[in-house]
Amino acid sequence: MKTPIAIVDDHTLFRQGLASLINSSPVYEVCLDCSDGLALEHLLPSAETKPKILLLDIMMKHKNGYETAVWLRNNYPDILILTLSTMDHEMSIIRMIRHGARGYILKDADTEELFTAFTSLLDEGYYYNELVTQKIVKGLHNSIHVNENETRFLQLACNDMSYQQIAEAMHKSEKTVDGYRADLFKKFQVTSRVGMVLYAIRAGLVNWQ
Amino acid sequence: MKTPIAIVDDHTLFRQGLASLINSSPVYEVCLDCSDGLALEHLLPSAETKPKILLLDIMMKHKNGYETAVWLRNNYPDILILTLSTMDHEMSIIRMIRHGARGYILKDADTEELFTAFTSLLDEGYYYNELVTQKIVKGLHNSIHVNENETRFLQLACNDMSYQQIAEAMHKSEKTVDGYRADLFKKFQVTSRVGMVLYAIRAGLVNWQ
DNA sequence: TTATAAAAAGGGATTATTCCTGAAACTTTC
DNA sequence: GAAAGTTTCAGGAATAATCCCTTTTTATAA
Numbered sequence: 001m002k003t004p005i006a007i008v009d010d011h012t013l014f015r016q017g018l019a020s021l022i023n024s025s026p027v028y029e030v031c032l033d034c035s036d037g038l039a040l041e042h043l044l045p046s047a048e049t050k051p052k053i054l055l056l057d058i059m060m061k062h063k064n065g066y067e068t069a070v071w072l073r074n075n076y077p078d079i080l081i082l083t084l085s086t087m088d089h090e091m092s093i094i095r096m097i098r099h100g101a102r103g104y105i106l107k108d109a110d111t112e113e114l115f116t117a118f119t120s121l122l123d124e125g126y127y128y129n130e131l132v133t134q135k136i137v138k139g140l141h142n143s144i145h146v147n148e149n150e151t152r153f154l155q156l157a158c159n160d161m162s163y164q165q166i167a168e169a170m171h172k173s174e175k176t177v178d179g180y181r182a183d184l185f186k187k188f189q190v191t192s193r194v195g196m197v198l199y200a201i202r203a204g205l206v207n208w209q
Numbered sequence: 210m211k212t213p214i215a216i217v218d219d220h221t222l223f224r225q226g227l228a229s230l231i232n233s234s235p236v237y238e239v240c241l242d243c244s245d246g247l248a249l250e251h252l253l254p255s256a257e258t259k260p261k262i263l264l265l266d267i268m269m270k271h272k273n274g275y276e277t278a279v280w281l282r283n284n285y286p287d288i289l290i291l292t293l294s295t296m297d298h299e300m301s302i303i304r305m306i307r308h309g310a311r312g313y314i315l316k317d318a319d320t321e322e323l324f325t326a327f328t329s330l331l332d333e334g335y336y337y338n339e340l341v342t343q344k345i346v347k348g349l350h351n352s353i354h355v356n357e358n359e360t361r362f363l364q365l366a367c368n369d370m371s372y373q374q375i376a377e378a379m380h381k382s383e384k385t386v387d388g389y390r391a392d393l394f395k396k397f398q399v400t401s402r403v404g405m406v407l408y409a410i411r412a413g414l415v416n417w418q
Numbered sequence: 419t420t421a422t423a424a425a426a427a428g429g430g431a432t433t434a435t436t437c438c439t440g441a442a443a444c445t446t447t448c
Numbered sequence: 449g450a451a452a453g454t455t456t457c458a459g460g461a462a463t464a465a466t467c468c469c470t471t472t473t474t475a476t477a478a
Contacts, residue, residue: 010317011295011316011317012316012317012318012319013223013227013230013293013316013317013318013319013320013323014223014226014316016226016230016319016320017223017225017226017227017228017229017230018222018226019226020226020229020230020233021222021225021226021229024229035317084222086220107220107221107222107223108219108220108221108222108244109221109222110221110222110225111222111225114222149455157403158403158407160399160401160403160404160407162401162433162434162435163434163435164434172456172457173456173457173458174457175456175457175458175459176455176456176457178435178436178437178457179455179456179457181435181436182436182437185436185437190369191436192369192371192435192436192464193402193403193435193436194366194367194369194402194403194406195369197403197406197407198367198369198406202418209411358425371463371464371465372464372465373464381426381427382426382427382428383427384426384427384428384429385425385426385427387427387465387466387467388425388426388427390465390466391466391467391468394466394467400466401434401465401466402465402466
């Protein structure tokens with residue numbers, strides 16, 4: 001019997017292509033695929049075959065990779081989550097690990113690495129290649145922690161609101177919000193709003209697009 | 210004989226998956242695939258079979274979709290360019306058409322639409338679905354034109370430079386640069402730097418990531 | 419060559435952002 | 449309850465960004 005794999009990614013063509021690759025293997029087959037975490041919540045409970053490994057994208061419309069990973073850990077802790085994303089920022093890697101992912105590969109990996117990751121996951125329980133490992137070490141070394149207020153602040157700043165507007169929206173004084181800004185500037189090592197916003201987007205800290 | 214297809218996209222896994230899908234068709238086969246326009250320039254001249262259709266991504270490392278389309282039009286005008294991108298902004302669609310693309314599909318299309326696009330391209334010479342057509346109409350109606358100076362300015366603004374620094378880099382006065390800013394604010398209908406930068410990224414006007 | 423348009427630049431004012439330092443208010447911990 | 453730490457907020461100031469209006473220079477066309 002082939003090992004069942006699931007794919008969660010919002011690009012249909014990518015999903016179908018990947019399924020074609022996986023299904024042409026003698027040992028793996030795709031048992032389920034959908035466009036985001038919300039669709040997964042509807043499909044997975046009624047699925048006949050539960051996947052052993054689930055390929056999970058991060059940036060998705062209705063429910064992103066972080067949230068989906070948490071839901072999976074709570075409801076299907078035996079499913080091995082393998083993150084499959086274009087984002088190579090250390091923060092997104094570490095955040096996925098903290099949320100329960102067992103591996104991380106980039107979309108510019110090749111088929112060989114994908115299957116290597118599968119066997120690693122099944123045999124040892126995890127897979128991180130050299131580059132990803134280096135980013136993890138770097139990320140843990142920097143250990144940038146962004147709290148709830150700062151995340152909210154970032155989201156609003158990325159929605160092109162002025163600090164005055166953000167202060168109103170968060171029911172805080174402008175001075176408090178200016179404190180969040182200063183803290184994030186230091187953490188991200190930037191000196192302007194644009195730099196901060198671009199960092200947040202690259203690190204996958206905000207919902208975007 | 211099968212119709213030869215080429216794929217230019219910087220995500221190897223996507224390329225391989227797509228190739229697997231296309232090769233499983235009875236009428237199409239992938240004759241060439243590479244990661245960006247620069248690689249294409251090296252591979253295409255020595256390729257035995259030239260592709261009839263070339264699938265082209267926009268955001269790529271060394272040479273983006275716009276530039277690659279121009280090179281193709283100058284050197285291989287018979288190859289039908291089918292844009293395949295995640296970007297759904299009207300500006301990127303129209304820009305690809307102006308640069309010689311004959312079709313535009315999004316990565317969340319499915320296999321059926323891909324093959325529909327292939328037959329349309331071969332039979333009628335072009336393919337644009339309903340959504341893309343609507344965006345084209347909307348885009349032509351707005352007709353936002355961004356000139357060379359403004360593009361350069363946007364690129365530098367997205368690199369987190371101050372207007373003073375941008376003025377120096379462009380060998381223009383700060384007042385001139387402020388004029389570019391004001392013009393772009395009006396064109397993009399934004400009122401802040403962050404809004405302008407995000408618009409430029411979404412519209413695919415700058416090299417990013 | 420003159421009319422016209424476009425690009426470049428300046429004057430000047432308002433607002434927003436960035437950067438200090440420090441003081442209350444509130445929590446957590448011992 | 450005192451100590452230590454975090455969060456919230458303030459004063460004050462320099463710099464940058466935004467906006468409006470006008471002038472000069474350059475390019476283009478009639």
